[in-house]
Amino acid sequence: MRKFRSNWSQGDRERYHERRDYYQEKAHTTHSSRVRWTREEVVTPLLPKHAATSSLMATSVDFKTYVDQACRAAEEFVNIYYETMDKRRRALTRLYLDKATLIWNGNVVSGLDALNNFFDTLPSSEFQVNMLDCQPVHEQATQSQTTVLVVTSGTVKFDGNKQHYFNQNFLLTAQSTPNNTVWKIASDCFRFQDWASS
Amino acid sequence: TSLPSGHTMGHSDQAVQRRARCWDMYQRRFSSVSQPVNLGMHSSSHQQQDGDAAMQGAHVESPVRYTPYAISPSHRRGSFLKQDQTHVNMEREQKPPERRVEVNRPHETLGSWFKITIPFGIKYSEKWLLNLIQNKCSVFFIPVEFHYEKMNATFFVENASIASALKNVSGKIWDEDNEKISIFVCPDGIPDSVQREPKSEKVEQVKLAVNQQQALDIQKLPVYSDFMTCDTKMVRNPRKGMAASLHVHEENIPKVMSSGEMDKWKGIEPGEKCMDRSPVCTTFLDNSSNINSILELFPKLLCLDGQQSPGPTLCGLEAHKRLPTCKGSFFGSEMLKNLVLQFLQQYYLIYDSGDRQGLLGAYHDEACFSLSISFNPGDSALSILFKYFKDNRNIKMLQDPYLRGQLLKHTKCDIVDFLSALPKTQHDLSSILVDMWYQTKWMLCFSVNGVFKEVEGQSQGSVLAFTRTFIATPGSNSSLCIVNDELFLRGASHQRTQSALFTLVPTPFSSFMPAFSQEQQQMVPS
Numbered sequence: 001m002r003k004f005r006s007n008w009s010q011g012d013r014e015r016y017h018e019r020r021d022y023y024q025e026k027a028h029t030t031h032s033s034r035v036r037w038t039r040e041e042v043v044t045p046l047l048p049k050h051a052a053t054s055s056l057m058a059t060s061v062d063f064k065t066y067v068d069q070a071c072r073a074a075e076e077f078v079n080i081y082y083e084t085m086d087k088r089r090r091a092l093t094r095l096y097l098d099k100a101t102l103i104w105n106g107n108v109v110s111g112l113d114a115l116n117n118f119f120d121t122l123p124s125s126e127f128q129v130n131m132l133d134c135q136p137v138h139e140q141a142t143q144s145q146t147t148v149l150v151v152t153s154g155t156v157k158f159d160g161n162k163q164h165y166f167n168q169n170f171l172l173t174a175q176s177t178p179n180n181t182v183w184k185i186a187s188d189c190f191r192f193q194d195w196a197s198s
Numbered sequence: 199t200s201l202p203s204g205h206t207m208g209h210s211d212q213a214v215q216r217r218a219r220c221w222d223m224y225q226r227r228f229s230s231v232s233q234p235v236n237l238g239m240h241s242s243s244h245q246q247q248d249g250d251a252a253m254q255g256a257h258v259e260s261p262v263r264y265t266p267y268a269i270s271p272s273h274r275r276g277s278f279l280k281q282d283q284t285h286v287n288m289e290r291e292q293k294p295p296e297r298r299v300e301v302n303r304p305h306e307t308l309g310s311w312f313k314i315t316i317p318f319g320i321k322y323s324e325k326w327l328l329n330l331i332q333n334k335c336s337v338f339f340i341p342v343e344f345h346y347e348k349m350n351a352t353f354f355v356e357n358a359s360i361a362s363a364l365k366n367v368s369g370k371i372w373d374e375d376n377e378k379i380s381i382f383v384c385p386d387g388i389p390d391s392v393q394r395e396p397k398s399e400k401v402e403q404v405k406l407a408v409n410q411q412q413a414l415d416i417q418k419l420p421v422y423s424d425f426m427t428c429d430t431k432m433v434r435n436p437r438k439g440m441a442a443s444l445h446v447h448e449e450n451i452p453k454v455m456s457s458g459e460m461d462k463w464k465g466i467e468p469g470e471k472c473m474d475r476s477p478v479c480t481t482f483l484d485n486s487s488n489i490n491s492i493l494e495l496f497p498k499l500l501c502l503d504g505q506q507s508p509g510p511t512l513c514g515l516e517a518h519k520r521l522p523t524c525k526g527s528f529f530g531s532e533m534l535k536n537l538v539l540q541f542l543q544q545y546y547l548i549y550d551s552g553d554r555q556g557l558l559g560a561y562h563d564e565a566c567f568s569l570s571i572s573f574n575p576g577d578s579a580l581s582i583l584f585k586y587f588k589d590n591r592n593i594k595m596l597q598d599p600y601l602r603g604q605l606l607k608h609t610k611c612d613i614v615d616f617l618s619a620l621p622k623t624q625h626d627l628s629s630i631l632v633d634m635w636y637q638t639k640w641m642l643c644f645s646v647n648g649v650f651k652e653v654e655g656q657s658q659g660s661v662l663a664f665t666r667t668f669i670a671t672p673g674s675n676s677s678l679c680i681v682n683d684e685l686f687l688r689g690a691s692h693q694r695t696q697s698a699l700f701t702l703v704p705t706p707f708s709s710f711m712p713a714f715s716q717e718q719q720q721m722v723p724s
Binding site: 101187191 | 320321322323325326374519520521522523524525526527528562564565566568570571572574591592593594599602603606608631633634635636640641643645647663665667669670671681682684686688
């Protein structure tokens, strides 16, 4: 019947095995140059705890730490996201929160089911990311839920279509486990920039 | 507790789709004895004096299975389909182009039709919304031609008692943000798929395909080509027919608050057969003149670039994956749209004024800002980007954590100092595209795409394109307070530069601005 359903159940099975393998492997994994085999979670180490000497110092140290954390999360994320999008599309929605939304060239896609459907019908892709910028989102906006703004730009070729320049933004939110921080997409905004190609 | 999003409708959904597929197959089987598609008369009455008109007519004897992506967009074919689209648009007067055909019904009408509209339904996925309504509705209904019109979701039902039952659901369902969902019902005409003769089912499908082709072609154009002053001179495009059709297209897109649109909501026509005589149609659109004026300032935001692509299974194109057609700006709601537009208007007024210190009032004390740039081959005047190069924060290229930290501006004073050092600009607000992509009670995230001109310095007159992402919290005076600001710059292509509109729009700014705080008033240059 519906193509993605049968894939999804297989994906469930796959995910179980991968997750099991992943947790066995993670003890040895750092964000360093170690070669990683395929992963479908964006993970960074937990923030080290700082002993604040003065309130002023604490503020600047904390901010710098958040900036570093944001950069680390953004880099890790971008590597995994676009590779998954290109090579393992079925697994892409694992990077999204259940209630995540995507605005794709003005089309709104809301919730995991809709996202699965959307990515299933999107033609296969080849992404090339040329620019990556990120910022830690201020806690006043997020009610202290650690969040990172990720901004990317580059080119993409969807099968059957010409190449486009694109801009994309993400909000990544952190979910800390005892051993590390897992980042998931809360929101995703994607746009072609058509004028760049003639 | 609200339903999980994306919950399927179960049997009824599948039954509808299965029926649609069967109907498709039936049509294909019995109409594929290639009767020429009945577009001949359309094209002949609307031939552009292109010289290619005769040839173009001959092209359209295609079988039902139309695969726009398999066809290389040759000029001739593109022009012809453009013309047909022109005709379609004019024929439909104020209606937007055909959207997805959910169910292909036989042409005989079985009852009276009602149009069901969910305001701001564009926020919800079709499945989720229909499921929610069905769960609350006392009778089973089959939605026909479900589609989104501007901010609304809409579909047809065939029966007055069903329409009445749906009306009763209004205000009794909530979305996941606990906002009430309203349902409006109008005894308004017959869905287009039902209206047609069965033999023009092919016309229907080719028209759908035509719409797809048009959407494809639109994507080839610069996104911000200026519809308002579009003429063949300004749009340097070999397909002359396209400029004309775009012009028509723009005229036929109704403005959100036009009187024509509001008339639809004004009540039952006299003499219309309807079981329920109570005023089911109420005007829900706000009549505020402020909103109208704001929307005039941002005409681009009213244009939806195309329509939703029909689901592949329903148009006999199962095998094909397709890109959804690109649409215009997206706002979560009317209220938020006004909020964001007002904010942008004020922000860029100060930004372009020559003194950016006034922006201090717009930023949070601990706001962040960063700038990034990208060089694309084919950009004209790349040299104007060089001055931004030293502040370019591209962490893909930049590994040094110290520099990564330095290039992120922190605190509003640092940010405004940095912005003040950038060249004086003139932004073209009439051409912006806005995506509001995340909102909670405490924050609003939106991205603005547009162009601006540098109006001083060595690169005076150069045009750059930008994407600016703001994250803002509710501020004082019902304005926004920026906590994160990311500015991405790129060159504008030659074509875009030519068609950018840079005349200052004479608008009564003062009528939109909410009262500035004391501090802000001192900051704004007189």
